[in-house]
Amino acid sequence: MTVTEKEVSRQILQLSGANANLCIRCGRCTAACPVAGQMDQKPHRFASLLLHGQADTLLRSNSIWLCLSCMACSERCPRGVDPARLVEGVRQYAVRPRGMAHFSPDQVPDVVDDEMPQQALMAALRKYRK
Ligand code: SF4
Ligand code: SF4
Secondary structure (H helix, E strand, O other): OOOOHHHHHHHHHHHHOOOHHHOOOOOHHHHHOOOHHHOOOOHHHHHHHHHOOOHHHHHOOOHHHHOOOOOHHHHHOOOOOOHHHHHHHHHHHHHHHHOOOOOOHHHHHHHOOOOOOHHHHHHHHHHHOO
């Protein structure tokens, strides 16, 4: 049975545990995000896209792989939406068919740069080992 995009969006919202309905699209989450400039879908878009059943746009976005799980967006959100959870929910949905890993441990040496900050490694551990 094919799962509709609307149903995928509903499942991600449930998986995230965030309350997207509270979002007022103020953009504070995007303003606080250290990597928003590189994201093709900014953090403030996650709630509305999921509520409108447009999960595919987020599942195809580079945003879910760029997110550092720093929680700055959630700290700045005036409505308690917890947008970092929405990003994490989309990411979790994306990696599940891949056995909960975006890449396997033996690929790590190929993707880790010598200059990579420790924070990025810790964020990756949080993302890929849940
Ligand atoms: S800060 Fe909160 S309320 Fe504002 S756009 Fe982001 S998620 Fe929505
Ligand atoms: S948790 Fe992700 S989306 Fe939120 S501010 Fe940090 S990097 Fe940006």
